[in-house]
Structures are given as C-alpha cells and as structure tokens.
Amino acid sequence: MWSFIEKEILGMKWLSRLIGNLLMGMGLDLDNRFGASLQFFIYDVIKISILLCTLIFIISYIQSYFSAEKSKRIIRNFHGLTANVIAALLGTVTPFCSCSSIPLFIGFTSAGLPLGVTFSFLISSPMVDLGSLVLLMSIFGARIALIYVVLGLVIAVLGGSMIEKMHLESEVEEFIYKAKAIDLDEDEIDIRTRIKYAFEAVSSTYKKVLPCMLLGVMIGAFIHNYIPENLIISFLGNGNPLGVFIATLAGIPMYADIFGCIPIAEALLAKGARLGVVLSFMMAVTTLSLPSMIMLKKAIKPKLLLIFILICTLGIIGVGYIFNALEYIIL
Numbered sequence: 027m028w029s030f031i032e033k034e035i036l037g038m039k040w041l042s043r044l045i046g047n048l049l050m051g052m053g054l055d056l057d058n059r060f061g062a063s064l065q066f067f068i069y070d071v072i073k074i075s076i077l078l079c080t081l082i083f084i085i086s087y088i089q090s091y092f093s094a095e096k097s098k099r100i101i102r103n104f105h106g107l108t109a110n111v112i113a114a115l116l117g118t119v120t121p122f123c124s125c126s127s128i129p130l131f132i133g134f135t136s137a138g139l140p141l142g143v144t145f146s147f148l149i150s151s152p153m154v155d156l157g158s159l160v161l162l163m164s165i166f167g168a169r170i171a172l173i174y175v176v177l178g179l180v181i182a183v184l185g186g187s188m189i190e191k192m193h194l195e196s197e198v199e200e201f202i203y204k205a206k207a208i209d210l211d212e213d214e215i216d217i218r219t220r221i222k223y224a225f226e227a228v229s230s231t232y233k234k235v236l237p238c239m240l241l242g243v244m245i246g247a248f249i250h251n252y253i254p255e256n257l258i259i260s261f262l263g264n265g266n267p268l269g270v271f272i273a274t275l276a277g278i279p280m281y282a283d284i285f286g287c288i289p290i291a292e293a294l295l296a297k298g299a300r301l302g303v304v305l306s307f308m309m310a311v312t313t314l315s316l317p318s319m320i321m322l323k324k325a326i327k328p329k330l331l332l333i334f335i336l337i338c339t340l341g342i343i344g345v346g347y348i349f350n351a352l353e354y355i356i357l
Contacts, residue, residue: 078239263299301349
C-alpha cells in the first residue's frame with residue numbers, strides 16, 4: 027500500500043504512462059532522445075506543478091497561524107538549545123527559498139532574539155521546509171525524505187548553537203540592531219480569510235518559482251537523455267570519493283528552490299550519481315546560493331558570513347557522506 031502511495035500518488039507514475047501513451051499516439055518515438063526528453067519535461071512540469079500548488083496552499087494555510095510577530099513571541103519563550111530547535115522547526119513552515127527567508131532573519135535579529143537562534147531559523151527555512159519533505163518522498167521515498175529532513179534540522183540546530191557559542195553579535199551590521207521591531211496586535215483571523223490568503227499565496231508563489239522550475243526540468247531532461255551515463259558516474263558515482271565535494275561546490279553558485287532542484291536530482295540519480303552526492307547538491311543550491319549570500323552580506327560582516335558558509339558547507343558534505351554510506355540500506 028505504501029509503495030503504491032509513493033509511486034502512483036506522490037510520484038504520479040500513472041501520469042508518466044498517460045503522457046507516454048498520448049505522445050506515442052501522436053506518432054512520437056519515445057525511444058529516441060527528443061521523444062524521451064519531451065515526455066520527461068511534460069511529466070515533470072505537470073507533476074511538480076500539482077504537488078507545488080497543493081503544498082503551497084497547505085503550508086500557507088499553516089503559515090497563517092505563524093506570522094513573524096507570533097514566531098518571535100514563540101521563540102522568546104525558550105532558551106538555549108531548545109530555542110534553536112524551535113527556531114529550526116519554525117523554519118519548516120516559512121518561505122521556500124533562502125532569499126525570502128533573509129528578511130525574516132533580519133526581523134528576528136532586530137527584535138533582539140539570540141543570534142544563534144536566528145541562524146538556526148535561517149539554515150532550516152530553505153533547507154528543510156515541508157514542501158521538500160513531500161517532494162523528496164515523491165522521488166526518493168519516505169525513508170530518504172525523513173532522514174534528509176532530520177539531518178537538515180540537525181545542521182540548523184548545531185550550526186546555530188555553534189554561532190551562539192562564538193559570541194559574534196558584533197559581526198552583525200549596526201543598522202540591524204537599530205531597526206525597530208514592530209509588535210502588531212493580531213486580530214483573530216477567521217478560516218475564510220486564511221483560505222483566501224492560502225489561494226493568493228498559491229498564485230504569487232507559483233508565478234515566482236515557475237521560471238526556476240521550468241529551467242530545472244529542462245536541465246533534468248537534458249541530463250536524463252543527452253549526458254552519457256558513464257560521464258555522470260565518473261564524476262558523481264561510486265568511482266569518485268570526491269563526488270560530494272564536487273556536487274556541493276557546484277551547487278553554491280546556482281540559485282533555485284527545492285522545486286527547481288528536484289528534476290535535476292532525479293535525472294542525476296537515474297544516471298548513476300550517488301544518493302549522497304545528489305542530496306548534497308540540493309542542499310547547497312537551496313541553502314548557500316550566491317544571490318542569497320549577497321543579500322546576507324548586507325546584514326552581517328564578512329567574518330560571520332564566512333563562518334556561516336563554512337558551517338553549512340561542512341554540514342552538507344557530512345550529510346552527503348552519511349547518505350552515501352547508507353545508500354545500499356535505504357534505497
């Protein structure tokens with residue numbers, strides 16, 4: 027039953043078969059590269075769009091209960107490692123990419139929350155949101171998705187705790203601390219308003235992520251049908267112990283969210299890339315993208331930015347090697 031849910035409901039394999047039959051009915055040969063690429067592109071765009079819109083609606087509805095002000099109040103009630111855990115968990119119900127998480131991070135810091143706690147949120151938000159859990163389940167299965175999320179939360183909690191212990195508050199730009207935190211009196215919002223908010227979030231977020239998603243699917247289709255399998259294996263397969271390093275460093279200059287990474291990861295895995303290599307690439311793209319680091323540099327000084335990048339990079343590489351070690355057990 028669970029296998030059916032993973033393959034036919036989350037993975038929508040029925041949709042792939044349906045598109046394949048329709049394309050063959052139109053006279054296309056799915057055994058050649060163009061036909062196979064077209065099937066991959068249409069299938070992944072429709073599948074990810076359905077999952078994306080469903081997830082945005084659900085997550086946005088949940089998020090309507092956790093405004094920035096309410097999140098601050100929740101975190102203020104906890105201290106020490108517990109506060110880092112709560113901040114990391116709150117990060118799972120916030121925006122889908124690191125660039126949209128940074129304004130919230132700045133708001134939390136200006137409100138006087140501990141620096142390490144805000145960094146736990148900043149790491150968790152793009153890396154392990156609820157959308158990534160469901161999408162990873164649709165591609166890799168439940169066990170891999172759950173382990174990925176748990177390890178991502180561990181990186182967020184430990185990374186924030188390490189930054190807290192270093193007492194790097196002086197490495198935050200002065201204007202962040204001088205910004206006034208606005209405490210709003212939140213009126214009780216009824217269900218109809220929350221549903222309207224969720225539908226509006228579906229429309230705005232889908233339009234925002236659609237270009238990255240289409241680009242990711244096109245790259246995935248190209249990898250899946252045009253890149254020789256032995257080339258992928260030589261760089262990212264069993265024969266290269268440095269595959270995790272290569273994938274992590276390759277992911278940092280890119281900018282995409284989880285929805286743009288999924289088709290690329292799917293194609294790499296199908297071509298023989300190691301599981302840990304693929305997941306390290308995804309984590310690097312979503313957490314350490316160059317545009318988000320440029321934004322973050324405006325709020326923190328170079329020393330703290332470098333420490334943040336180093337902690338995340340080492341954590342991502344560690345996750346990659348853990349998955350490589352467990353690959354034959356969990357796949």
